[in-house]
Amino acid sequence: MRLIEQKRKDSIYLYFLAKGERKYLGKPDKINHEKAKEALYLLDTQITEYKSCRNKIEKLLHGKHEIEFKDSKYKMVFFDMDGVLFEKPWHESISRKVAISTWDLLFKRLGQYDIHEALKRNFENGLYGDDVDNYVKWKEATCNTLKIIPLDEKTFQEVTDSRILSRGAKEVFQILKKSNIKTAIITGSFYRLAQKAKKELDEVNHIRAHCQLFFDDDGLLKSWELSKTDYKDKIKIMEELALKEGIVDKNGYPDLNQCVYIGDDVNDLEAFGAVGLAIAFNAHKNIVKKAADIIIIGGDLTEILPPLFDFKKDKEKISFYVSKDVKDSWLNFAKTKDYSTLPDFIIKSIEFYIEEESSSLKT
Ligand SMILES: [Mg+2]
Incomplete structure (x- = not known):
């Protein structure tokens, strides 16, 4: 499987080669979403096949037992959706902001990212009050804005x-x-996206x-329904669902100690505090x-x-070669810096050394 960039005149054309077929993926700035998704699906299948093949050979080589998934002390796992079940829309870099939700993505697509940022700032500055469900007012304002822009169903889809x-x-x-x-998905995002997750x-x-x-007959946003499923309300939902699944303590109350919550952002903090494993x-x-019991980086x-x-x-070990004369300063760099992903950490390390190098050249 290969990704090929073909240059013709001033344009670049992307092709994905797989199983004797050549799929045209579009240009770098105009990707064919359907084809790109097909390519990803093929790659995912390959990764799964690769993993199972690797496990088998490893077992033959070392006589290792395959991991048996049983006897977990947890009975239910709650997942946040945006950034957990679905990849973050785009990644952190120095020049760009991190989009963390589908809301961000939708406004960006409509060319109104700044408006969304302003609404978010209003929320963070307490414009919608400090009740536990103040986020609903924020989203009400956000939906009203989407209606004015207006949002059409095709773009949303x-x-x-x-x-x-x-x-x-x-x-x-x-x-x-x-x-x-x-399992359950509890999200402050869109119902339609949660349905997609459930289906996939x-x-x-x-x-x-x-x-x-x-949406109305012309395909424009007409109305919306907002449920209380975010921030502190995530706890209520977890309790309701745990009770439904019979996960209760000896007094018959929902027992979230036997549950796990997986999240990626500040709207997950309350849920983190309520479960047995965050x-x-x-x-x-x-x-x-800091609020979680376990931190997982990478995707x-x-x-x-x-x-x-x-x-x-x-754990697969990753080795860095660091020359003797900079080892101490690099170790210090590694200990004092906190990056969310390994590629990010490596890029920042390289930038750090280029800076060091150029400043020592100056002196
Ligand atoms: Mg999230």
Whole structure:
């Protein structure tokens, strides 16, 4: 499988080669979403096949036992959606802001990202009061803005379609189902996206989403329904669902100690505090990482399995060659800096050394 860039005149054309076929993916700035998704799907299938083949050979080589997923002390896992089940829309870099939600993405697509940022700032500055459900007022204002812009159904569908499941998500849900662990998605995002997750993951027991949009006959946003499924309200939903699944303490109350919550942002903090195991997945903010019991960086959702089933996975070691004269300063750099992903950390390390190098050349 290969990605090929073909240059013709002033344009670049992208092709994906797989299984003897050549798929045209479009140009770098104008990707064909359907074809790109097909390519990703093919790659994901390959990754799964590769993993199972690798496990088999490793077993033959070392006589290792395959990991058995059983006997977890947890009975239910709650997932946030944006940034956890679906990859973050785009990644952190020095010049760009991090989009963390489908709301961000929708406004960006409509060319109104600044308006959304302003609404978010209003919320953070307390314009919508300090009740636990103040976020509903914020989203009410946000939906009103979408209606004025206006948002059309085709754009909304395209943005929903563009979201890609995190690596390993399907595998995780299959394993949880096999192990008889219940699953739920609780999200401050869109109902339609949660439906897509449910469809693609196949094995989700419950979904609770914040915003359902309705469009008129001309395809323009007409109205919306906002459910209380975010911030502190995530706890209420977890309790309701745990009770439904019979996960209760000896007095018959929902027992969230037997539950796990996986989130990536500040709207997950309350939920973190209520469960037996809180996992920060691909979180960028320090406050989120600090509140979790376990931090997972990188985008592979299967990394949540070891803590859930209490086994230690062999970590792949990554070695850096650092010359003797800079070893101390590099170690110091590594210890004092906090980056959310390994590629990010490597890029920042290189930038750091280029700066050091150029300043020493100057002197
Ligand atoms: Mg999130």
